[in-house]
Amino acid sequence: MDRTGIIVIAICVILLVLTSPKIEPPPRNTQTGTTSTNTPSTNLVNQPTHPTAVPVLPAGTGFTAPVSVESEELVSIKTEESTYTFTSAGGLKTIGLNHHVSKPCSETNNTDVIQLNHGLDLPIFSMKGLDDSAFNLIADGNQVTMVSTNQAGVRITKQFTPGTNYLLHTSIKLENTKDEPITLAPGTLVLGTAMPLQAKSQYPVWGTQWHNGEDLEEIDEAWFANRTLGCFPGTPRPHFVSPPMTPINWVGIHNRFFAITTMPRTQLSGATVYSQKTTHRLLNDIPTEGQYVHHTGVLASIKLPQNILNAEDTVLHEFTTYAGPKEYRTLVAHGVENKNSLQSVMGFDGFFGFFARILLKSMNGLNGFGLSYAWSIIAITIIVKLLFWPLTKASTISMKRMSAYQPQMAEIREKYKSDPQKMNKKTMEFMREHKINPMGGCLPILIQLPVFFGFFTMLRSAVELRGAEFLWICDLAESDTVAHIASFPINPMPILMAITMILQSRMTPVSPTMDPMQQKMMKYMPLIFVVFLYNFSSALTLYWTVNNLLSILQTKLTRNIVVETPGSTQSNTALAKPVKAKNKVKRKK
Numbered sequence: 001m002d003r004t005g006i007i008v009i010a011i012c013v014i015l016l017v018l019t020s021p022k023i024e025p026p027p028r029n030t031q032t033g034t035t036s037t038n039t040p041s042t043n044l045v046n047q048p049t050h051p052t053a054v055p056v057l058p059a060g061t062g063f064t065a066p067v068s069v070e071s072e073e074l075v076s077i078k079t080e081e082s083t084y085t086f087t088s089a090g091g092l093k094t095i096g097l098n099h100h101v102s103k104p105c106s107e108t109n110n111t112d113v114i115q116l117n118h119g120l121d122l123p124i125f126s127m128k129g130l131d132d133s134a135f136n137l138i139a140d141g142n143q144v145t146m147v148s149t150n151q152a153g154v155r156i157t158k159q160f161t162p163g164t165n166y167l168l169h170t171s172i173k174l175e176n177t178k179d180e181p182i183t184l185a186p187g188t189l190v191l192g193t194a195m196p197l198q199a200k201s202q203y204p205v206w207g208t209q210w211h212n213g214e215d216l217e218e219i220d221e222a223w224f225a226n227r228t229l230g231c232f233p234g235t236p237r238p239h240f241v242s243p244p245m246t247p248i249n250w251v252g253i254h255n256r257f258f259a260i261t262t263m264p265r266t267q268l269s270g271a272t273v274y275s276q277k278t279t280h281r282l283l284n285d286i287p288t289e290g291q292y293v294h295h296t297g298v299l300a301s302i303k304l305p306q307n308i309l310n311a312e313d314t315v316l317h318e319f320t321t322y323a324g325p326k327e328y329r330t331l332v333a334h335g336v337e338n339k340n341s342l343q344s345v346m347g348f349d350g351f352f353g354f355f356a357r358i359l360l361k362s363m364n365g366l367n368g369f370g371l372s373y374a375w376s377i378i379a380i381t382i383i384v385k386l387l388f389w390p391l392t393k394a395s396t397i398s399m400k401r402m403s404a405y406q407p408q409m410a411e412i413r414e415k416y417k418s419d420p421q422k423m424n425k426k427t428m429e430f431m432r433e434h435k436i437n438p439m440g441g442c443l444p445i446l447i448q449l450p451v452f453f454g455f456f457t458m459l460r461s462a463v464e465l466r467g468a469e470f471l472w473i474c475d476l477a478e479s480d481t482v483a484h485i486a487s488f489p490i491n492p493m494p495i496l497m498a499i500t501m502i503l504q505s506r507m508t509p510v511s512p513t514m515d516p517m518q519q520k521m522m523k524y525m526p527l528i529f530v531v532f533l534y535n536f537s538s539a540l541t542l543y544w545t546v547n548n549l550l551s552i553l554q555t556k557l558t559r560n561i562v563v564e565t566p567g568s569t570q571s572n573t574a575l576a577k578p579v580k581a582k583n584k585v586k587r588k589k
Helices: 003-019 221-225 328-338 342-346 351-368 373-387 389-404 406-415 420-433 443-461 492-507 516-533 538-558 578-588
Strands: 041-045 074-078 082-087 091-101 113-116 136-140 143-149 154-162 167-176 182-184 187-194 207-211 216-220 239-241 250-254 258-264 272-280 295-304 307-309 314-325 483-485 488-490
Touching (some): 074 136, 082 143, 082 154, 091 258, 091 314, 113 258, 207 272, 207 342, 216 221, 221 295, 250 295, 258 342, 328 342, 328 351, 351 373, 351 443, 373 389, 373 443, 373 538, 389 406, 389 538, 443 538
Parallel strands (some): 207 295
Antiparallel strands (some): 041 074, 074 082, 136 143, 167 314, 182 307, 187 295, 207 216, 207 250, 239 272, 250 258, 483 488
């Protein structure tokens, strides 16, 4: 591999470090999942709880919590996929995902399900500036209605109807109960708070997302931190407000595997997307010295403009919310149905996203034929290697040609060393004459980079891999830690990856143009990769390890390709005219 190949690998490593999260399994919570049925069921809970706590918010943001109530009334509706819990504080308190447990690798019978928006005191669909009184909850079959009249005389009616495939339909009606107009101040509709799956996650992969009708836009914890180059401290940003947008396809929050995305069914003229940092407390947190630890989250909301509500007038807002896993097939189906590009939640819209979509569809397709997800990844890796085999073979022939004609190229460089421009011209003419491709060594790496980053993008966000097992690996979405030594995790897959990289580097012939410093870099490159990839998901290191093993096999096969050198009488069908090339070199002498 020459200098260009090393640069390509270095860029690859830098991009991996800048874009890769280290996510641990989500924390356990106190709510457990029970046997679900196809028919939604309603569970009205009339129990006094602690007064609604006011969340800790940054000063100067102008956002306040819903009204505190002495007794909080809860209503739960359960569908096959989800359990929705509503609160008299004015909205949706939590969403439990019945088919997604909190700890896929739990050694015990884990029935604790993933809870979205839990541990927070800001219910989804609560409204700042309007909700200043407690709501009365009415449960009717699979529908929940909450009604309240605020201090300004506006009757607020919120109606929630769960659908199928993680959908929730919501309507909010505002009625003027007075005989005179009421000025509705700019209101803020809360759409959820994003948080990592694990409070101790080292990388921010959660935040606010929205689609402006053309592109996906995102604001995450790193944006609020405002760190230079993602590392150096900067002046924190207090909040984010977008310009007024029409249309707003959807607004929501997300983490690595799950999302709460709200799609307006009516135009919100003059509305803006608003986001800020907030805090939350996990339900099973234990206070330290009487104090709870608050964890950082990112709140998403829509700011509605000021409006005049005339006497006996009403305003109706309707929404459809997707609250569930990032399953690409499900998101595509909902996006087509609602014509709003909901699948952009996955982050597969860019150049590498094109390859991520193909690889994800391939992995799910092979899984549909009975292969496990691990074997599907292995099969895809083999297929990709076979597709690139002709290019790899041609690259090997080109590198061997370059090595064979190094003495003649050295003579050209020595002869024209005083005229670099003419030296380069003569060298390129010599390469064309003898069919030597100067890019032959790094071209396969450059072409395979989109496939690699497509794999990386797909594997780090594919919820299908969460809890998928393979050999000693209990969760392909996480690192394959089997033990700890002095609190240091022992991950076998990255170690195997390093061993295969070392074997591959020793078998790969060194380019004649590589200087000693470059050779040292290549020698220690496997160790550098292990440092960066040690805590990556085992699915990615599995792919890389299998890819290295196949590369070793390719190296063994390409060694059998005979390339004739000037002065050799061997024949080789892979070369075009080796004897003629040899005579031309002699005439130049």
